Amino acid sequence: MLTLTVLHSLPPFAIGLARDLRVRWALEEAGLPYRVRTVDQAGQQSADYRREQPFGQIPVLQDDGIAIFESGAILLYLGERHPALLPVQARVQARMEATMWMFAALNSVEPHVARLGELLAFHAGEAWAQACRPGLEAMAARRLGEVDAWLAGTDGVDRAYLAGEFSAADILMTTVLRMLDRTGMVDGYPRLAAYKERCIARPAFGRALADHAGQYTKEVADAAI
Ligand SMILES: N[C@@H](CCC(=O)N[C@@H](CS)C(=O)NCC(=O)O)C(=O)O
Numbered sequence: 020m021l022t023l024t025v026l027h028s029l030p031p032f033a034i035g036l037a038r039d040l041r042v043r044w045a046l047e048e049a050g051l052p053y054r055v056r057t058v059d060q061a062g063q064q065s066a067d068y069r070r071e072q073p074f075g076q077i078p079v080l081q082d083d084g085i086a087i088f089e090s091g092a093i094l095l096y097l098g099e100r101h102p103a104l105l106p107v108q109a110r111v112q113a114r115m116e117a118t119m120w121m122f123a124a125l126n127s128v129e130p131h132v133a134r135l136g137e138l139l140a141f142h143a144g145e146a147w148a149q150a151c152r153p154g155l156e157a158m159a160a161r162r163l164g165e166v167d168a169w170l171a172g173t174d175g176v177d178r179a180y181l182a183g184e185f186s187a188a189d190i191l192m193t194t195v196l197r198m199l200d201r202t203g204m205v206d207g208y209p210r211l212a213a214y215k216e217r218c219i220a221r222p223a224f225g226r227a228l229a230d231h232a233g234q235y236t237k238e239v240a241d242a243a244i
Contacts, residue, residue: 020054021046024072024079027059029235032140038090039078040231041194045094045187047223049101055234056081091125094187104187113183120181120188128166129195131159136198160204166192167208177210179217193218 023046025039046053062068063075072079072088079086080093087093095118098105106113135155142148172178181188196205196215206212218224 021051022056022081023053024056024058024077024081025231025234026077027057027062034232034235035228036194036198037077037231038194040227041090041190042078042080042093042097043227043231044190044194044224045097045104047227048103048185048190048221049097050103051097051101053080057234091121091191094121094190098187104190106183106186116182117186117188120186121191124181124188124191124195128162128192129198131155131162132195132198135159135202139202156204159199160207163196163199163204163208163211167211170210170214177213180214185218185221189218193224 023039023042026037029037058068058077069075071086078090078093079088087096105117108114138148138152138155170178181192193215199205205215
């Protein structure tokens with residue numbers, strides 16, 4: 020049985036964004052049942068957990084004695100076993116296109132989007148943040164425009180997904196784009212916004228989000244009292 024480690028509690032703004040959602044989504048797409056293990060703040064600091072995840076973060080996926088950290092590595096691991104996430108090995112070009120876009124989502128887009136998202140979530144009112152914001156917005160916007168241009172495809176036909184059929188790359192890119200939901204920036208790119216909507220309309224995403232949010236519902240209810 021697969022075991023996914025998630026944070027024991029989340030601040031309300033992070034519900035729907037924490038990176039266990041990527042893995043839940045991939046597991047749902049692949050039709051793989053899993054159980055959830057939670058780690059609290061003390062657990063994150065423990066030597067045992069640090070051996071699994073050196074930064075004390077989530078997600079971690081355990082599979083029969085194998086433990087994997089980093090959401091991208093987890094999706095690659097699952098993708099190597101499930102063609103619903105990554106084209107089979109014999110389709111070298113298709114598989115590499117999906118792999119390249121997985122790295123692009125994590126390495127070329129996420130850093131800029133996450134930096135802006137963190138600034139807005141944690142430091143919005145601070146003077147230094149106001150000074151940095153235009154530069155970070157410009158860089159995130161540049162990347163959004165570049166992904167949007169890729170989706171324009173060729174011969175006037177838009178690409179439905181980043182690399183042919185739906186893949187783990189779309190899970191990563193969509194979860195990165197969702198970090199900007201509160202800014203409305205993605206809506207400035209109708210093709211990119213339609214792509215994001217197409218991805219989150221997938222039943223597997225709906226199930227993953229419901230399970231992820233359900234994990235924290237009680238905590239939110241408690242906080243409201
Ligand atoms: N690059 C890592 C980032 C993991 C990450 O940032 N996890 C956050 C939740 S989304 C976390 O565990 N935060 C708690 C902490 O850093 O203490 C990945 O993709 O797995």
